[in-house]
Amino acid sequence: MKKYVSLFIYLLILSGCTNPGGRSWMIPVTIDPSDLDYTPSSMESFEGRRQLLSDSLSSGYVILRSADQGSFNRHEFRPNNYFYYLTGYTARGSYAILGPEPQATFTLSMPPQSIRTLIYEGGELEEEELMEKYGPDRTLSYREIRALIDSIAKTDTVIYMDRSDRTFLADLQRMAGENGAARFRHIGELVDELRVIKEPMEVEFLQKACNITAKALTNVMKECRPDLYEFQIESVIEGTFLEYGSAMPGFNSIVGSGPNSTILHYEPNTRLMEDGDLLLMDIGAEYGYYTADITRTIPVNGKFSPEQRTIYQLVLDAQLAAIEQMKPGNMFMDGHMAAKEVIVKGLTELGLITDPASPWQIKFYILYPSSHYLGMDVHDVGEMGGSFSTFMEQTPQESQESRVLEPGMVLTIEPGLYFREKGLEQLHEIFGDEADSLEIAQFIKDVGPVYEKYMNIGVRIEDDILITTGGNINLSRYAPKEIEDIEQIMR
């Protein structure tokens, strides 16, 4: 029976059903950690990835380890993304080596075991089970694989490893010694392109991560009221994640109210919320090592003020225009450009921009490119066809040099507007090189009285979009974002 339920959900995803479930906001999320089980079909996926990799690994080795520096600031242990992507194995303190053709081999090490680890962490798989489940050509003990890595590092071969794992890089360099000629290159060169196009299994994890996150957001909408602390909202969010089997957030939850809603990466979450505040939540549950990244902005007291409503609707219109552009054949930055056009027009009509052709006036409000890839990393790996600064300088009229969208990509779209209290005062400092001070002074004089009305309003609306052959599917469609829906749930 369960098989058919998940089949049905999958068909729903494939058919691009965007009905958010009607007025009751039924979010299809179940407590079912068995969907994380490592099965023969997931084993095929991991095998397929290693096969693709070995095709491009002409000579040289891939050496990865399951734990990295970055894991230490997580709430719970999780394996290194590259290690997991290629092995499916999640034990702490394990190594994988992929050797070059013709005798391409996949070596996996048993994690170090002692009576102490048995007592504190429990036992790991026996060698036989490891072989059967993860399909390495051979397994080695921790000591044996360290010795093998040491001997490979001392040759003059190319070694692909995760260069963001600084500790392991230093470790390898030390093994190579002063005369070592081994060249350490980033594994991303071989793997990032594979990670850009998501397989059905990856999409299912992302969909579930999004559904759990949507559930958390609607729970907040029901619980939110003035005189709660931001961390109490954070506890509703992360409590919901845990409730549905998400071990931890994919990144630190941003829960900013009032003035904090204007701080892009606000994280302390310690303020007492007041009547009349907006609350901005940029959050993501992680499921099966894939993370959602959804932002919703709501009125703390359940009803948008006229000023909040104006800015909110403008950002929402921009976001909807952007999502329409997210289809195969269009460019990675087309969504951002569409959002930018709507926002610049809206701000001009409101009297917040005096010259819609002025690059610095636009950059004063539009602070970042609105899209990034999403996957195992919240800012997932992969070539976007341009850099932050080139994307920021482009105008909608200019030819866009970002990358063509393809089915299977998952990217976010997150336009926002932030009226920092001291925003206008900072103009000379930010744009002193681009605009002359008389021009800036005139802008402050013209815009100041309007800007004041919107002070401390920060609005960001972020969805996670899967590009399909026919267009796109909004994976975060179950998180309400229309004004009337939010106000109805908060009533």
Ligand SMILES: [Mn+2]
């Ligand atoms: Mn994001």
